[in-house]
Amino acid sequence: MGRAMQLARSSLYSPHPNPRVGCVITQQNEIIGEGWHAYPGGPHAEVDALDKASRSSRGATAYVTLEPCSHHGRTPPCVDALLDAGIARVVVAMQDPNPLVSGRGIQGLIDAGVEVSVGVLADEAEKLNRGFIKRMRHGRPYVRAKLAMSLDGRTAMSSGESQWITGAAARADVQRLRAASSAILSGIGTVLADDPSLTVRAKENNLEIPPAQISQPLRVVVDSRLRMPPSAKLLQQVGDTLIFSSHQSAEKVAKLNAAGAEVVVLDGEQPALDAVLAALAERAVNEVLVEAGSVLNGALLAQGLIDEIVIYMAPCLMGDGAKGLFHLPELHVMIDKVALEISDIRAVGNDWRITASVVN
16 A cells, blocks of 8 residues: 555646545555556546556455545546456555545445455545545645745745745745645735746756646636736736636726636625635635735634645844734734644755644
């Protein structure tokens, strides 16, 4: 199963909105086939492993990181492929949270006389597909906020200047986060201040990601008054841009639509952030990377909508006048502090990357 997990990570950047899945087929304790789900519409991991098997899979054992599907989607059911191949035993890391599958694939195998074991390395399987699982269980994507700061916790000078706090290695690492995300979320303040592209730039950052595995994430901007200029750099890039607003100006909407954006108008003085995330989930967005300023980051954090924070900390000081990470004005006493659980700290070039989950 550990090898199956490694194979699933081979598709870290490419299969969304589908989950990352790996499969290993063994016979008499020898691996005879390996596979993973590489891209939407392509062979699922089980089918890929069966196709690559060095000999007949009849009587073999299949190790798969997610319950085999039992319904017709873009491809036929994997349960049927396993049964047709004569697989005698299937070891599953975790049950698929997709209501179209959940439990049905496992039961179909059992009903056909296949020996099934469930729960091997289940925690690792959950981590591998946190976005897909959260979308299926809660109707929201997994939200990861990326921030760069100085040692004194500052993200931009008082003038707004923020390029660059961190070094080249950290900025290249951010491209990997972008490539693994279904969407990048920002606020109109960041767009107006920095005019970002919000794209994956693997080649210029020398990332070892095959071009075939890179699909540009959906670019998402929260822009309550539709201040987005039609000439913004992110509207000139390959891929789609989605703007959430509460402004009803038909003229502004028409101009932005003509510039290549899709404008979604939500009720209220400003778009409700939980409604924004629910709308993204409806568009099959699994993982959202937030690249925004302190106001949007603070609002998401205060509303309990951030699952994970990735902070790149640079060895520099920016002073009291510089801007902080999160705008959280309502915190006055220690009991109100936001608790984090650090899962990883490591050096990235001359900077440090701190990964932490928000303790709800």
